[in-house]
Amino acid sequence: MNLKEQQYICTLADTESMTEAAKKLGISQPALSLFVSNLEKSLGVKLFERVGKRLILTYVGELYTEKARQMLNLKALFDAELPGIIKGYKGRLRIGMQSFRSPHITPILLKKFKNDYPNVExxxxxxxxxxxESLLLDNQIDLFFCNCPNQNQKIQYISLRxxxxLLATPPNHPKLSHSQRVTGSKYPWIDLGHFxxxxxxxPYEGQSLRASVNQILDDTGIKPAKLFCVRSIGTSLRMTAExxxxxxxxxxxxxxxxxxKKPAFFHVGNHIHTTEFVAAYGKGRTLPGYATHLINIIRDIL
Known part of the structure; x- marks a missing residue:
């Protein structure tokens, strides 16, 4: 950020002397005099008037230096913060979190992250x-964490889990006796056709889980005769338990x-259907080190 013009004029206003100002700025007196003359010509107004041996600010000069000092103060603040940003211990990270998972991940995540990066907002x-996804593509967030029903070519994905x-059923449903053990899994398998x-x-269309459930229904050829939609997975599981x-x-x-009451849980379909929880950010963008650290914390939480 180059504010040479503002620095020159403020220094001249402080010293009231072309010679003294030139010494402080490390340039020649003729060079400074020419600079001020050219600036006044471009503005169409005088910034200084000579009173004896002193250069005194005009009214416009006072307005100019007031704003120039504000600019120089802002530059000083920026210069003070820049090293921390470059070294990666200061900055800002705008993240998105899937609503349902957020209460179970975000408090732990932020506590651990703030311990390591207290100066990152x-x-x-x-x-x-x-x-x-829409926030990311509109550059309103830097990355987000969510189950990924499908992938966008403009987004880079990191698989976290x-x-x-699973199918959830009432705990005492009469069809549960038809379930079968699945090798290597703590959940048995059951034919979805029984239900x-x-x-x-x-979930409603547009929620990530609904896209996965639709795939299961297509694969098994099941068309629900009765359908009730809710946004909260917690609500659906408690309704199932009842x-x-x-x-x-x-x-x-x-x-x-x-x-x-806890529902009973089962695999369904001809194979185990899975979903992927991902970190997602704009393709071609480079994440700062503290963003990678945050991703690793979430990986550990999961």
Missing amino acids: IVLHEGNYRYL REPI QKEQFIL GMGISFCNESYTTYFDFN
Whole structure:
């Protein structure tokens, strides 16, 4: 940030002498005199008038130096902060977090991150995948964390966790006796067709889980006869536990709630359906070191 013009005029105003100002600025007196003369010509008004041996500010000169000093003060503040930004221990990070996961991740994340980077400001946005994606593409956030139902060519993704999508049923549903053990998994498998006539409690279209559930329904050929939509996965799981229908959730969601009644959870379909939790940022952009550190903290939390 070059404010040579403002520095020259303010120094001349302070010394009231072309010779003294030139010495302080480290330039010749004729060079400074020519600079001031050219500036006054470009402005169309005098900044100084000579009173004896002194150069005194005109009214316009007083206005000019007032604003020039403000600019120089701002430059000094910027120069003081710049080294910390360059070295990576000062800055700002605008992040987006999936609404449902945020209460379970964000408090732990911010506490750990602030211990390591106390001078990095965090700006948090919460929402679903489509909302966070739109913020990123509009340059309103630097990166976001969300389950990724599909990928955008303008976005770079870092996989943080892949987990199965589970069917949730009432804990005492009569069809549970038809379940089968799955080798290597703590969750059994059950034929989704047993629940064809049940009420399906699903997220709304546009939520990341709904896209994954739609894929499961397509793969299994199931068309729900009764459908009830809610935005909160917690609501759908508690409704399921109360026997009001079946629902779906990511495996990690099974640990997010304290249930008075806990649903039963199962794999469904011809293979284990999974979803991916990702960190996403603009393709071609370089993340600062503290952003990479934040991503690693989330990876550890998961």
